[in-house]
Amino acid sequence: MYKKILCVDDDPITLMLCKKVIQKSEFSEVIDIANNGEDALKYLDAIKGGHISDPDFILPELMFLDLNMPVMGGWEFLDEMTEHNYIEHFPNLKVIVLSSTIDPKDIEKSKSYPMVLDFLSKPITREMLESLKK
Template structure:
């Protein structure tokens, strides 16, 4: 079981469903949510200010969000100022469409370990438990 994960998605219903499926799967002890990439970066910035390096081990990241989308989040999170986090945190990109170009683009980011189709399912989480 993971200690902490972060779910980043602009749809509150999707976030609620993720929390339910993740909780039922005993996948993590704590689930943090953010409505967009900027909120996710702000979360990491707050951890940094508090000198709290107990960051999420896994991020489920949507691509298409207002304010800051998933690609912008990854571009920022890949910067050296987030090294204390991005070296420990793995990212799974979740998308409602599986575009081969997006899959290839996601491979440019060292923290991205997979590109999966929405929604999160119990079976998906069982497979991830074995890999992580």
């Protein structure tokens, strides 16, 4: 079981479904949410910058990331993470791209990011989570 994961998606129904499946599967103790890539970067920046004063704060270990979102999509988010070396600050954070696209080019592109663990198609299922359990 993961201690904390971060779900990044602009669709409230997808987020609700993710939370339900994750909770029922006992996949993670805590589920944090960001509505787009920019919000996810702000979340990570707050951690990186030491702006979270709670000594019991748990770093997310896994992120489910949608690709197509307003403000900042998944590709832009991954580019920012790579360009600004977030992997140095979050070496244990792995990303699962969770998208409705099945374009082989997207799947191949996701492999070029060192923090991306896998590319899965929506919707998230219990079987998917079983294959990701640590």
